[in-house]
């Protein structure tokens with residue numbers, strides 16, 4: 683199998699990056715992670731790129747030329763898929779158009795519910811009965827692109843922000859690899 687060359691964008695802990703690296707070791711998994719781009723020099727997740735000898739780039743998203751530099755690197759590594767794994771910056775329409783249907787994101791809610799930030803706080807406040815995670819294509823609308831896959835669980839009375847986050851992330855570790863397999867199934 684010729685694996686699709688993939689870049690993972692992160693901003694923080696990188697537990698989804700770690701999980702995708704693990705999945706990509708399987709010969710039947712459709713992607714190989716060739717590059718990691720991070721917009722936070724203190725992000726813990728960079729350690730997973732280092733440990734696995736994956737080239738990484740730390741770029742300051744506050745800089746105007748962030749996307750230009752990122753695009754140059756993506757071209758250099760012949761990247762065919764971008765996975766946003768806890769990347770907490772909005773990407774411009776121009777950038778998205780250059781990678782149309784080739785950028786996917788994982789979000790900690792059952793979209794279209796709870797787009798944006800502070801999802802767990804809002805879910806608890808609204809006394810939702812269930813929640814979960816969504817993997818979706820990225821378009822120019824925040825958390826708005828076509829859904830690839832969702833996974834859900836029932837919320838217990840005893841749940842709090844931390845437990846919801848842990849349960850959601852445990853589902854994310856299944857959802858992200860499954861979504862990637864799904865989009866390349868017929869290719």
Ligand code: GAR
Nearest residue numbers: 694695696697698767768788789790
């Ligand atoms: C994940 O839970 C992901 O769903 C969320 O950030 C976390 C990153 O965790 N993404 C968003 O909230 C995007 N709007 P990680 O760095 O440990 O993978």
